[in-house]
Amino acid sequence: MLSIYFIASALSLDAPSIFTDEKGIPFFDWFSNSIFVSSIVAGLIIWFARKATRQMTIVPGPTQNFFEALVHGLYEMLEGIVGTHMIARVFSLLSTLFIFIIVSNWFGLLPGVGSIGWGHMGVHGFEVSAPLLRPATADLNMTLAMSAVFMVFWLYWSLTEVGVKNFFVHIFGVKGGLSGIMALVLIPIFLFVGLIEIISMAFRPVSLSLRLFGNVFAGETLLTSMITLGKQLQLPDWASYLMSVSIPIPFYFLELLVGLLQAAVFMLLCAVYIQLSTSHDEEESH
Numbered sequence: 292m293l294s295i296y297f298i299a300s301a302l303s304l305d306a307p308s309i310f311t312d313e314k315g316i317p318f319f320d321w322f323s324n325s326i327f328v329s330s331i332v333a334g335l336i337i338w339f340a341r342k343a344t345r346q347m348t349i350v351p352g353p354t355q356n357f358f359e360a361l362v363h364g365l366y367e368m369l370e371g372i373v374g375t376h377m378i379a380r381v382f383s384l385l386s387t388l389f390i391f392i393i394v395s396n397w398f399g400l401l402p403g404v405g406s407i408g409w410g411h412m413g414v415h416g417f418e419v420s421a422p423l424l425r426p427a428t429a430d431l432n433m434t435l436a437m438s439a440v441f442m443v444f445w446l447y448w449s450l451t452e453v454g455v456k457n458f459f460v461h462i463f464g465v466k467g468g469l470s471g472i473m474a475l476v477l478i479p480i481f482l483f484v485g486l487i488e489i490i491s492m493a494f495r496p497v498s499l500s501l502r503l504f505g506n507v508f509a510g511e512t513l514l515t516s517m518i519t520l521g522k523q524l525q526l527p528d529w530a531s532y533l534m535s536v537s538i539p540i541p542f543y544f545l546e547l548l549v550g551l552l553q554a555a556v557f558m559l560l561c562a563v564y565i566q567l568s569t570s571h572d573e574e575e576s577h
């Protein structure tokens with residue numbers, strides 16, 4: 292007798308809309324499965340934060356204790372990078388990015404993500420072609436949007452902290468305290484270096500978004516390949532089912548680590564970008 296089970300589908304580069312008509316034509320194209328998951332993740336984070344801080348006590352309970360430890364640890368880590376003069380301004384955004392990314396990454400490892408949705412009945416079971424749930428960070432639109440929002444705030448913080456003039460002097464000005472003829476000679480070189488710096492700044496949201504998207508997308512694709520390995524090898528249905536349950540287990544632990552690392556890398560790179568553009572005034576004052 293043929294055993295029937297759900298087969299997860301490999302992620303497509305585009306996130307499909309979860310609303311389709313009888314002919315399969317999507318409407319409300321903007322509400323994709325990744326936006327649906329991001330809404331769930333945001334709701335979970337808000338619910339947990341409210342639960343942890345609704346009735347705060349001197350002797351905290353487990354939920355409050357975990358939340359305070361997380362916030363305190365992130366605060367001290369970021370303060371050591373951006374400095375005491377910037378931490379109050381940037382902490383809320385950077386910590387929110389970290390928490391949202393790590394919860395989104397780990398949410399993608401839950402059973403049902405990628406295996407619940409619309410599809411068709413295949414030889415080996417129900418094959419999902421349009422999953423209802425897709426990891427939010429496995430959608431380039433989401434990671435690019437987060438990077439773009441950060442860069443807008445980064446530019447605002449940099450200009451308000453050091454001023455427009457000092458911002459451009461820091462980029463194009465002659466470094467090393469040189470003056471006189473040597474400074475005049477080196478002006479074209481530092482102008483060229485400043486132009487390269489501007490180009491590198493413009494590529495920051497691209498590198499931030501592609502790094503996060505690429506790692507999460509590759510991880511989801513790897514898990515799908517491991518889950519469907521028995522099917523790809525054309526093994527019997529019972530063997531394919533056992534392999535789909537057992538083989539992905541070590542890769543799940545790997546993806547837990549990758550999810551944490553990618554959230555930390557995204558946050559720390561944002562903090563470093565802020566530190567590079569807002570710390571030179573402090574150095575010059577000494």
